[in-house]
Amino acid sequence: MRLFKLAVFATFTFLVTAPAVAKGVSEIELREHIAVLASDEFEGRKPGTPGEAKTVKYIAEQWAKAGLKPAASDHGWFEPVPLIQRGRGDATFVFHSGGRKLRIVSDEIILIGKDAQYAKTGLPVVFVGIGVTADGGVAADVAGKLALVLFEADNAPPKMKSPRARREALIAAGAEAVIFVGDSQGNWPTLRRQLLSRPIGLESREKRAELEGAMSTEFAVALVTAAGRDWDKLRAHAKGADYTGEALGVDADFNVSTDIYRFNSSNVIGKLTGRKKGSGAVLFMGHWDHLGLCGPEDATDRICNGAVDNASGIAVLTEVAQRLARKRHDRDIYFIATTAEESGLLGAYAYADKPVFPLEDIVISLNIDTIAIAKRNSKVAIIGRGTTPLDATVEAVARKTGRAIESSTDANDFIQRQDGWALAQKGVPALMVGGSFADLDLMQKFLGSDYHGPNDELTDKTELGGAAEDADLHIALGQYFADTRKYKSTKAGE
Numbered sequence: 488m489r490l491f492k493l494a495v496f497a498t499f500t501f502l503v504t505a506p507a508v509a510k511g512v513s514e515i516e517l518r519e520h521i522a523v524l525a526s527d528e529f530e531g532r533k534p535g536t537p538g539e540a541k542t543v544k545y546i547a548e549q550w551a552k553a554g555l556k557p558a559a560s561d562h563g564w565f566e567p568v569p570l571i572q573r574g575r576g577d578a579t580f581v582f583h584s585g586g587r588k589l590r591i592v593s594d595e596i597i598l599i600g601k602d603a604q605y606a607k608t609g610l611p612v613v614f615v616g617i618g619v620t621a622d623g624g625v626a627a628d629v630a631g632k633l634a635l636v637l638f639e640a641d642n643a644p645p646k647m648k649s650p651r652a653r654r655e656a657l658i659a660a661g662a663e664a665v666i667f668v669g670d671s672q673g674n675w676p677t678l679r680r681q682l683l684s685r686p687i688g689l690e691s692r693e694k695r696a697e698l699e700g701a702m703s704t705e706f707a708v709a710l711v712t713a714a715g716r717d718w719d720k721l722r723a724h725a726k727g728a729d730y731t732g733e734a735l736g737v738d739a740d741f742n743v744s745t746d747i748y749r750f751n752s753s754n755v756i757g758k759l760t761g762r763k764k765g766s767g768a769v770l771f772m773g774h775w776d777h778l779g780l781c782g783p784e785d786a787t788d789r790i791c792n793g794a795v796d797n798a799s800g801i802a803v804l805t806e807v808a809q810r811l812a813r814k815r816h817d818r819d820i821y822f823i824a825t826t827a828e829e830s831g832l833l834g835a836y837a838y839a840d841k842p843v844f845p846l847e848d849i850v851i852s853l854n855i856d857t858i859a860i861a862k863r864n865s866k867v868a869i870i871g872r873g874t875t876p877l878d879a880t881v882e883a884v885a886r887k888t889g890r891a892i893e894s895s896t897d898a899n900d901f902i903q904r905q906d907g908w909a910l911a912q913k914g915v916p917a918l919m920v921g922g923s924f925a926d927l928d929l930m931q932k933f934l935g936s937d938y939h940g941p942n943d944e945l946t947d948k949t950e951l952g953g954a955a956e957d958a959d960l961h962i963a964l965g966q967y968f969a970d971t972r973k974y975k976s977t978k979a980g981e
């Protein structure tokens with residue numbers, strides 16, 4: 488009897504505890520979250536839309552179920568992120584030269600003000616070429632003027648190729664208005680679409696001129712010709728690397744109204760409280776937002792569901808939270824689902840500016856983005872390799888989970904394109920670790936096809952093997968870095 492009883496007890500123990508300990512995150516568990524987050528009902532999870540409300544509610548519910556506690560600054564789940572969108576309103580404008588009104592037969596100009604109303608008379612117009620010199624500076628005298636800038640920037644220094652970088656340089660040099668000229672190779676429709684799409688901004692970090700916008704080459708040619716200048720000569724001259732700009736002898740009067748829409752989006756923040764107060768914290772993050780309706784207006788499916796980008800990351804975050812919540816750790820472990828990553832890491836920047844605990848306490852921040860790419864048995868790459876002292880430790884943990892390491896720094900090409908960058912700018916040891924950036928050919932295949940389009944949706948073919956494996960890796964990383972005996976941080980309190 489006794490022996491029998493013992494045998495029953497042993498069997499019972501095995502059945503209850505062994506599978507729970509050994510089981511990793513499964514593809515099915517991830518698929519269930521992605522099926523909800525990337526469903527048409529969530530309308531592509533664009534900040535400020537009904538899709539946002541559904542998304543952040545789902546995440547908070549799942550995280551509560553997983554065992555996290557709400558950790559926003561009001562002790563709820565949602566940390567407000569104040570965002571702004573600007574849309575084109577009514578505008579009137581007149582260009583003068585030598586006291587005479589210029590006749591321009593083109594309406595291919597889009598004007599967007601910083602504020603709801605912008606009125607100005609006699610604003611001098613300077614043509615500045617690409618806007619910056621070979622060393623990235625601004626040589627043209629643009630202070631208090633309107634800078635007319637070529638959108639194309641083949642000969643701009645690498646850091647100044649983006650229109651945004653050049654716009655901000657011109658604003659720093661005092662430009663009151665910055666208007667890009669779309670080039671003849673078809674950049675005008677792109678510019679036009681971007682400006683009319685009401686791009687989302689984080690007002691607290693914005694650098695804006697009083698007036699911004701774009702015009703077609705046709706408009707620029709008409710303006711320059713009416714002012715008695717030759718566009719082709721002007722443009723050819725401007726190709727020189729040290730072009731200092733030319734005043735066109737033209738003044739502009741503007742009366743521009745702009746639709747301004749301010750709204751609060753949310754970062755979702757949850758936490759597992761550690762047992763050793765003051766020993767620092769591990770931070771997991773991933774963006775919940777995507778692009779909303781981004782397909783062409785006449786398409787039958789306009790919803791950009793963002794299954795891979797980044798419903799997959801939120802699915803992994805949620806399962807990692809659920810596993811880590813099963814045991815008490817030494818350090819606090821925070822989970823943040825950020826908003827408006829797609830608009831320029833805005834939720835992450837907002838968090839970096841207003842964290843819910845000191846950024847110095849973070850022993851490691853791990854971002855999870857676009858994770859459903861690789862198959863199982865993929866190598867582990869580190870985005871941020873060489874930027875923190877943590878590479879060797881992360882590699883050792885990865886090897887323990889049976890993973891091989893991709894030791895090149897190739898994945899660092901993506902370092903500025905992910906939320907961790909916003910924290911790294913403030914000195915946080917921020918990495919992105921996993922398989923999807925280990926095989927960059929595979930990643931490029933995604934970026935060149937379904938990425939940021941209506942076809943990034945969940946199908947039978949969506950590869951979740953690597954994501955499940957990376958979820959296990961993040962559980963192991965969380966366990967390791969939250970353990971004060973295993974990982975001895977050099978941070979305060981240790």
Ligand SMILES: [Zn+2]
Nearest residue numbers: 796797829939
């Ligand atoms: Zn994206």
